[in-house]
Amino acid sequence: MSLLGETWRRFIFLLRRRRLDRELAEEMRQHAALKAHKNVAAGMDPQEAQYAAQRQLGNIARQQEESRQNWGFPFIESVVQDIHYGLRGLRQAPGFSAVAMLTLALGIGSCAAIFSIVNAVLLRPLPYKESSRMVHVWTVGSLFPEFQMGQSVPNMNDIKALSHSFETTTIYEPELKSLTGSGEPEQLSVAAVSSGFFAFFGVHPVQGREFVGADEEMKNGDIVLLSYGLWQRRFAGDANIVGSRIILDQKPYTVAGVLPAGFVYPQKTDAWVPLVIEAKWLAERMHWSYFMLAKLRTGVSLKSAQSEMDGIAARIARQYPEEASGIKFPLMTLQDAAVGQGKAELFVLTGAVGFLLLIACANVSNLALSRGLKRQREVAIRAALGASRARIVRQLLLESLLLAFTGGLAGSALAAMGVGAFRVLAPTGFPRLEELKVEPATALIACAITAFAGVLCGLAPALSSSRANLNLALKEKIAAATAQRFSLRSFLVVTEVALSLILLTGSALMVQSMVRLLKVDTGLRIDHVLTASLNLPKGRYATPDAYWLFARKLLDALRAQPQFSAIALSNTTVMKGGTSLMGLDRSTLAALGLKDETLNLQSRSVSPGFFETLGMRLVRGRSFDDRDVKGATQVIIINDSVARRFFPGQNPIGRIFKLGLEPSDQFEIVGQVPDTRDVSLHALAHLQVYFPLLQDSSNGRNFLTILVHTASESSVSVASLRNALASVDKDQPLGKVQTITEAIAESVSQPRFRAWLLSAFAFAGLALTLIGIYGVISYSVGQRTQEMGIRMALGAPQSNVLRLILRQGVVLALVGAACGLAGSFFLMRLLASQLYGIKPGDLPTLAGAAALILIVALAAAYIPARRATKVDPMIALRYE
Amino acid sequence: MVRSANKNELLPGTLEMLILQTLIRCRMHGYGIAQRIQQISDDVLQVEEGSLYPALQRLLVKGWVKAEWGTSDNNRRARYYTLTPAGRKQLGTEAENFNRVIAAIARVMRTA
Numbered sequence: 001m002s003l004l005g006e007t008w009r010r011f012i013f014l015l016r017r018r019r020l021d022r023e024l025a026e027e028m029r030q031h032a033a034l035k036a037h038k039n040v041a042a043g044m045d046p047q048e049a050q051y052a053a054q055r056q057l058g059n060i061a062r063q064q065e066e067s068r069q070n071w072g073f074p075f076i077e078s079v080v081q082d083i084h085y086g087l088r089g090l091r092q093a094p095g096f097s098a099v100a101m102l103t104l105a106l107g108i109g110s111c112a113a114i115f116s117i118v119n120a121v122l123l124r125p126l127p128y129k130e131s132s133r134m135v136h137v138w139t140v141g142s143l144f145p146e147f148q149m150g151q152s153v154p155n156m157n158d159i160k161a162l163s164h165s166f167e168t169t170t171i172y173e174p175e176l177k178s179l180t181g182s183g184e185p186e187q188l189s190v191a192a193v194s195s196g197f198f199a200f201f202g203v204h205p206v207q208g209r210e211f212v213g214a215d216e217e218m219k220n221g222d223i224v225l226l227s228y229g230l231w232q233r234r235f236a237g238d239a240n241i242v243g244s245r246i247i248l249d250q251k252p253y254t255v256a257g258v259l260p261a262g263f264v265y266p267q268k269t270d271a272w273v274p275l276v277i278e279a280k281w282l283a284e285r286m287h288w289s290y291f292m293l294a295k296l297r298t299g300v301s302l303k304s305a306q307s308e309m310d311g312i313a314a315r316i317a318r319q320y321p322e323e324a325s326g327i328k329f330p331l332m333t334l335q336d337a338a339v340g341q342g343k344a345e346l347f348v349l350t351g352a353v354g355f356l357l358l359i360a361c362a363n364v365s366n367l368a369l370s371r372g373l374k375r376q377r378e379v380a381i382r383a384a385l386g387a388s389r390a391r392i393v394r395q396l397l398l399e400s401l402l403l404a405f406t407g408g409l410a411g412s413a414l415a416a417m418g419v420g421a422f423r424v425l426a427p428t429g430f431p432r433l434e435e436l437k438v439e440p441a442t443a444l445i446a447c448a449i450t451a452f453a454g455v456l457c458g459l460a461p462a463l464s465s466s467r468a469n470l471n472l473a474l475k476e477k478i479a480a481a482t483a484q485r486f487s488l489r490s491f492l493v494v495t496e497v498a499l500s501l502i503l504l505t506g507s508a509l510m511v512q513s514m515v516r517l518l519k520v521d522t523g524l525r526i527d528h529v530l531t532a533s534l535n536l537p538k539g540r541y542a543t544p545d546a547y548w549l550f551a552r553k554l555l556d557a558l559r560a561q562p563q564f565s566a567i568a569l570s571n572t573t574v575m576k577g578g579t580s581l582m583g584l585d586r587s588t589l590a591a592l593g594l595k596d597e598t599l600n601l602q603s604r605s606v607s608p609g610f611f612e613t614l615g616m617r618l619v620r621g622r623s624f625d626d627r628d629v630k631g632a633t634q635v636i637i638i639n640d641s642v643a644r645r646f647f648p649g650q651n652p653i654g655r656i657f658k659l660g661l662e663p664s665d666q667f668e669i670v671g672q673v674p675d676t677r678d679v680s681l682h683a684l685a686h687l688q689v690y691f692p693l694l695q696d697s698s699n700g701r702n703f704l705t706i707l708v709h710t711a712s713e714s715s716v717s718v719a720s721l722r723n724a725l726a727s728v729d730k731d732q733p734l735g736k737v738q739t740i741t742e743a744i745a746e747s748v749s750q751p752r753f754r755a756w757l758l759s760a761f762a763f764a765g766l767a768l769t770l771i772g773i774y775g776v777i778s779y780s781v782g783q784r785t786q787e788m789g790i791r792m793a794l795g796a797p798q799s800n801v802l803r804l805i806l807r808q809g810v811v812l813a814l815v816g817a818a819c820g821l822a823g824s825f826f827l828m829r830l831l832a833s834q835l836y837g838i839k840p841g842d843l844p845t846l847a848g849a850a851a852l853i854l855i856v857a858l859a860a861a862y863i864p865a866r867r868a869t870k871v872d873p874m875i876a877l878r879y880e
Numbered sequence: 881m882v883r884s885a886n887k888n889e890l891l892p893g894t895l896e897m898l899i900l901q902t903l904i905r906c907r908m909h910g911y912g913i914a915q916r917i918q919q920i921s922d923d924v925l926q927v928e929e930g931s932l933y934p935a936l937q938r939l940l941v942k943g944w945v946k947a948e949w950g951t952s953d954n955n956r957r958a959r960y961y962t963l964t965p966a967g968r969k970q971l972g973t974e975a976e977n978f979n980r981v982i983a984a985i986a987r988v989m990r991t992a
Contacts, residue, residue, distance in 0.1 A: 031911045067933045070934055
């Protein structure tokens with residue numbers, strides 16, 4: 001209570017300071033008067049009495065000051081005083097303050113933005129209970145070693161029976177279903193899940209019930225659980241949704257419940273249905289369709305669980321050599337699976353942004369150092385007046401913290417904008433983007449970095465200024481007192497040059513890799529070709545005949561549209577990464593004399609018109625036509641790679657190719673087309689065979705891609721596409737319509753985004769370096785004014801002086817560039833996996849970046865150098 | 881600081897106690913307080929102005945004395961200090977402590 005009262009009184013005193021000051025002064029005057037009065041009474045001469053009283057009282061100003069120290073909060077006040085002083089100082093040097101603040105805002109802002117993205121995407125655990133123990137159990141087989149596949153039922157049962165690492169497991173199978181009924185038909189992403197699925201994630205429906213074992217046996221008819229988002233969007237949050245019916249893939253489903261907001265596992269899922277495994281797959285070891293999740297027992301490490309999986313895989317492989325040879329069950333934490341490709345990207349960005357922050361700090365240190373040197377005299381005077389070194393250092397540190405804080409504030413705003421921009425600009429499919437938001441964490445991170453940058457930037461100049469030799473400084477021999485400090489400034493500049501060169505090479509490599517990727521010749525006509533995908537309801541075209549009928553009707557409807565000059569259908573997407581692979585069985589390989597190899601072919605089933613639509617000319621033979629249907633000779637078209645690999649130096653047309661396990665899987669090669677990249681820009685042309693869509697019955701019958709060549713890509717064309725489809729099946733939703741050019745742009749959105757971001761960082765770094773070099777050189781020009789005057793008075797031509805100054809900048813830049821090149825050489829290897837068509841040590845790129853840095857350095861040194869040549873010798877000599 | 885006439889410093893904190901004690905009967909101004917201490921101690925204790933005013937500010941901040949302007953006997957404006965109830969209580973504790981210390985010192989001086 002008394003402490004509270006005291007604080008309150010101190011506060012009041014603080015507010016009344018002026019009055020109290022006046023009163024104290026008057027009180028002491030009265031005191032002196034009374035003393036003088038007493039002296040007079042004792043018999044002194046009045047004048048003498050007054051002097052005596054004043055003598056006895058001593059230094060009144062000092063006593064007042066000591067009294068005053070008892071008011072208010074002296075420590076805090078001195079800090080406030082320092083802050084005032086610092087603010088005044090910053091106001092007095094607006095150029096310095098603005099540049100330093102901008103520099104810091106840039107460094108802190110980009111750092112905070114990237115770190116909060118890293119935090120949101122990589123570090124923060126997934127929003128499920130005990131998510132750190134959740135793993136995917138993949139299958140990798142020798143047939144398609146580069147693919148992670150789901151599990152087959154028998155393998156999964158073996159894993160469950162033999163392993164001890166897992167507490168629980170669950171499975172799901174993602175699929176697409178079209179929702180029809182009221183409103184536009186819509187494609188939903190649906191997951192068929194086993195009954196323990198929601199318990200595995202620890203989520204419960206907010207309405208209705210979850211699935212039970214009986215649902216998997218179809219005892220309750222078709223039921224569905226809705227995501228919160230779908231419930232809100234499509235059913236306006238209808239409170240009576242449970243028990244109502246919705247139409248999925250033309251079949252009625254009863255809504256059993258709604259899941260809580262935010263739960264969308266596995267991926268932006270709109271609805272969940274019970275997983276009903278068809279009887280024929282129960283014993284099929286090679287039907288790897290079910291994604292298996294497991295929760296590790298507490299205390300079981302990923303590593304030990306993995307070694308157990310390796311043992312089980314080896315056992316299964318031994319037991320079933322035909323179906324499971326070389327099988328592996330790699331485990332992957334759910335977090336890693338969710339982040340996937342984003343990880344490498346974010347590490348690169350984090351590194352880049354860390355460099356940028358370092359450059360920013362070096363720059364501010366440098367600026368503060370030159371400012372500290374300019375203020376040497378002021379510091380010396382303060383020290384001479386009795387300010388302790390601690391107080392001076394405190395004041396200088398406070399000043400830089402002030403700078404860092406304001407910079408940090410601006411930086412936080414920048415970070416918030418950056419995170420917002422990232423959400424909008426991030427490439428499609430960037431992981432966990434829906435969870436990313438601007439958070440208080442961003443501000444906290446920014447503040448932590450701010451404090452760090454503040455101390456880092458403040459310490460060097462503060463220490464060096466306070467150590468200044470008083471005597472020399474007061475005599476204004478600053479040049480002498482500071483000569484030894486030039487090395488620190490040079491060191492900072494060299495560091496800046498090196499770091500920004502590394503940033504520059506990184507971004508140059510990324511940009512070039514991007515450019516090279518976009519220049520890749522796909523071998524396809526990509527302009528004026530529209531594509532759209534159809535996800536056909538499961539079971540709607542159950543038999544091959546129904547499927548062919550639909551395809552044929554669709555082809556006729558599309559051909560009837562006059563503005564389409566060529567049309568085609570394909571069973572996989574073009575330039576959107578979709579592909580299907582088929583393994584060559586051993587007998588085929590043996591027949592071709594390729595005994596010990598595993599080879600797989602890319603396959604695509606296409607309608608007549610496919611090659612014409614995509615502008616692929618035939619090398620040999622003929623294209624598919626309307627006669628290549630069921631019942632006619634089974635035919636295929638191959639690409640150059642297949643011809644080279646299997647029929648070197650021969651004409652493959654008319655040859656029979658065995659593809660598949662059945663004796664009837666014999667195909668006559670009727671045509672040969674050039675190699676193309678129709679999967680994605682990255683994917684090199686592969687061994688590729690084309691089947692006639694209307695003949696091949698091995699396809700899954702739930703997907704089609706439409707391709708049309710049209711003179712204009714206007715909305716009229718899109719409408720014609722829609723009309724053609726609606727005339728065949730009005731309930732079939734049409735996927736996104738885009739041109740192949742757009743599809744390509746989308747497929748490279750990730751590397752393009754990275755290249756852009758890195759370039760932005762690199763140019764920010766370059767700008768900061770420019771400022772840094774300029775600062776150092778102009779400071780040194782300022783110091784050497786007299787020397788320049790003497791040189792010119794003695795007859796040195798201007799060009800000599802110019803060269804002298806420029807050389808200083810160039811030497812710094814050269815040393816920095818050498819360090820930067822060495823650093824790039826080592827660091828760029830980390831980028832190798834993200835580069836396309838360019839090596840991390842690409843000499844022209846390194847040389848170009850170094851040249852750019854040198855030019856910038858020269859430009860930065862030129863301005864102060866010009867100033868030096870304009871020195872009037874007379875003025876320079878009169879300088880001191 | 882309070883000094884005895886032979887320039888020995890007293891125990892720290894004593895000045896505050898002496899000021900509070902001086903104010904126990906009536907309000908006084910700074911000069912008066914100094915005079916009073918000197919008088920009562922027969923000029924043994926001399927209060928330096930340099931410590932009197934800082935000490936008074938401390939007491940004000942602690943809330944042990946109050947200050948108000950008034951007119952002195954010879955018609956001058958003066959700032960008068962009054963003891964507050966909290967100050968009276970504080971004086972009690974300090975006097976008790978002081979007496980204990982003095983008694984202890986006296987015991988040591990008698991026996992040693």
